[in-house]
Amino acid sequence: xxxxxxxxxxxxxxxxxxxxxxxxxxxxxxxxxxxxxxxxxxxxxxxxxxxxxxxxxxxxxxxxxxxxxxxxxxxxxxxxxxxxxxxxxxxxxxxxxxxxxxxxxxxxxxxxxxxxxxxxxxxxxxxxxxxxxxxxxxxxxxxxxxxxxxxxxxxxxxxxxxxxxxxxxxxxxxxxxxxxxxxxxxxxxxxxxxxxxxxxxxxxxxxxxxxxxxxxxxxxxxxxxxxxxxxxxxxxxxxxxxxxxxxxxxxxxxxxxxxxxxxxxxxxxxxxxxxxxxx
Numbered sequence: 711x712x713x714x715x716x717x718x719x720x721x722x723x724x725x726x727x728x729x730x731x732x733x734x735x736x737x738x739x740x741x742x743x744x745x746x747x748x749x750x751x752x753x754x755x756x757x758x759x760x761x762x763x764x765x766x767x768x769x770x771x772x773x774x775x776x777x778x779x780x781x782x783x784x785x786x787x788x789x790x791x792x793x794x795x796x797x798x799x800x801x802x803x804x805x806x807x808x809x810x811x812x813x814x815x816x817x818x819x820x821x822x823x824x825x826x827x828x829x830x831x832x833x834x835x836x837x838x839x840x841x842x843x844x845x846x847x848x849x850x851x852x853x854x855x856x857x858x859x860x861x862x863x864x865x866x867x868x869x870x871x872x873x874x875x876x877x878x879x880x881x882x883x884x885x886x887x888x889x890x891x892x893x894x895x896x897x898x899x900x901x902x903x904x905x906x907x908x909x910x911x912x913x914x915x916x917x918x919x920x921x922x923x924x925x926x927x928x929x930x931x932x933x934x935x936x937x938x939x940x941x942x943x944x945x946x947x948x949x950x951x952x953x954x955x956x957x958x959x960x961x962x963x964x965x966x967x968x969x970x971x972x973x974x975x976x977x978x979x980x981x982x983x984x985x986x987x988x989x
Contacts, residue, residue: 797893887932
């Protein structure tokens, strides 16, 4: 929710969360974030989330905005986040159909050359980051951000299984455009769900199969023509709790990068059990 400023009824609150995959801090004011950047305690490559959002943005993108445009962005993403529950309960919340195999096979395969630096794994500490989460939804948002950092991906989505809706619902995102998917229910015919329930992680093939097509269909709505996508499920006591999906442009994801995402999700599973979030 947005908190009203006594002097400006339309002004959003000034409470932010910041993470780089190793540490997570917040809520803090944006001014404190800027001070942290100025003194080298916070990297501009970190990710930031306003308390009213269910999505993450790059800190350097928010830092470059004027106060007016930053407040406008806060309000827009807060509105999208606040409307997620209503959308999830709507009969029209299912996504459009995924691209066909013919459509995908006709796309040119032109991966961009990658520097040696881009292949170096990014250091993350999911256990330390998740220690800052007080409830499952917050932990899911921290996990998707850490997963994106761990795999050097461009965007990420998290879908939570909702027993009351008998559906998996998109409850968080990382990267531009992911707010458009908030509150959307995965189609019951989506083979991604069957793979996730079986405990299988998925890495898209050069010629994507059925499961990859559905993941691509979601990811490409916020990341045009992703080079590669992947999915890692969160299961506890044999039941599917959530699914994490990532996408990247420029070069394909590799198996060892998806394995790092699996490590992040495993840390979430352990934290969920310790905190009793599903009890």
